[in-house]
Amino acid sequence: MTAVETAAATQAEKAEMLMEIAMGLQQKPERAEDIFAAVDLYKLAMDLAPEGEVLGVARIRARMATALMAVPAEDATQLKEAKSEIEIALATLTAEGSDAEVAEAEMNLGLICQTLAGMHLLPIQPAISAYQRSLRTFDKTNYPKEFAVLQSNLATAFLSMPFTDQSGKMREALAVQAFEEALTVVNLIDHPNEYAMLQNNLGNALQYVSSSHRVENGYRALEAYDEALKVRTIRDMPEEYANTIANKANCLSNLPDDPQNPDGGNFGNLTEAVRLLEEARGVFAKRGAGEKAQAVSEAIAELNAALGPSTILERSGLQ
Template sequence: MTSVSRAQQQVQAAMKAVETAAATESEKAEMLMEIAMGLQQKPERVEDIFAAVDLYRLAMDLAPKGEVLGVARIRARMATALMAVPTEDATHLKEAKSEIEIALATLTAEGSDAEIAEAEMNLGLICQTLAGMHMLPIQPAISAYQRSLRTFDKVNYPKEFSILQSNLATAFLSIPFTDQSGKMREALAVQAFEEALTVVNLIDHPNEYAMLQNNLGNALQYVSSSHRIENGFRSLEAYDEALKVRTVQDMPEEYANTIANKANCLSNLPDDPSNPDGGNFGNLAEAVRLLEEAKTIFVSRGVVDKAAAVKEAIDELSAALGPSTILERSGLQ
């Protein structure tokens, strides 16, 4: 059975069930929504997502006109399906934004706090994606995430809290730092990653933990601060935490990303933190070693752009180390 026929069969089965069911219009609308959610959760092809959208629309048409809250809930679900359409075109994302904003108008007045917070989180995701496509400023995404955090706190909703903090940090870092407020946004990004890590741990959430530690390392490395060296060594600690999960055996590309990030950090730190002016020959040499390892992995896995970027960094650091080190690395000495 092809995934297209699966989608068609699901829609046809849903319509038949609605036509023959001894149920109220409200119950039939809910039935269609449940089928749509099932299609959306495990899509085999994009046609499944479009079929889910069609079912959500049918559900809204069937719902009694007076059930505005029920329609808003269906509309919010349909927006998440539109978000999931894989395309470089922003049409579906813009439609998702419009639908979830309409849903929020009702949810805010009549829905539960959790429903409102979920819709705000999804609105933030939509706005952040559109901002990445240069179709919106990032501020609407930040505002939506902050509204969602009023309900999705770390005690009662740790998973959602972690996602929101991570997305907030990424949003803060995406703003060009052209003024003094840029320093504040960098600090807020670091704080958000650290907040996310208060509810994510190595044992229960290894992949999320590693991603957050890697991103925290990046944020610390570039934050504008008078504590540059201190932040640099904190960044190294974060990368080492990430590498407890991102091993070369289990996650080679992620491992290569993190050791390349670590190399960049090392190249800007003194060998002796108590003597910041004492040079960093040792750290430069270790940085080159890590970059060489990362380049080998990227090349072997066909990640051409990253391999080229790492090679460029190797050349720059090798020049800083001096010609004798380059000869030694090449085996000619």
């Protein structure tokens, strides 16, 4: 602060210096107080900016909104403030900023709205609209990273909408399509973690989509989970590995052993599902994820009931 105050620089340059310091704090915070400090620095930067620096202030305001999003809090006060600040910034950025600046602000607005929707304080539609506006600029050719993030966020937003009417099926299909679009620019070699996350989420979407092609979608979901497991190994990512094999087990338990004979039973798939769930439970328990371990235990009990008592005895070695 002393260096900025004593620098031989214009007010506009000092404002920019403060914004850079705030961004550094925000990007690598060592404690929660650093995020609050970043917000204070953004506000000070706006106060220092000359009256005519409308675009510069809008850029600072948009950055401050992203810091407010990151403030650890139990209520939505900072999120609501972030939404207000980024909407004010967008009014100027849309008129005077670059297309990329506008698209980035729209993407962040979408994230804010989606978080507020998750807290039941806002409908999900404003988030979807903001993501779609951002995609006008952040296309797969010129902005592949941003495109993938937007498609993933869109898919999650579609799946969070209530599916009480016929349009719900369309939104489920749109979610699957969005995950598949994201995977057109994310690959196993260059983006392994993102690739695994998208494949896992695609598997979940395919598993629950309302469709007459339930079995076909289920086997497509299994392929997606297997792709995710190329990255999510028990050695490198144990909890993510357990999440994915639990998802795969749930999918298997609802599929026939022979896809060509859907009415032929699924004893084999049920047995494999129980095995996967038991492995997942062990990982969760070892890592202290008690709630997940309990949820998996309940799923195991349900599948064992479906398999029947004689099968349980056989598997336990008591027969």
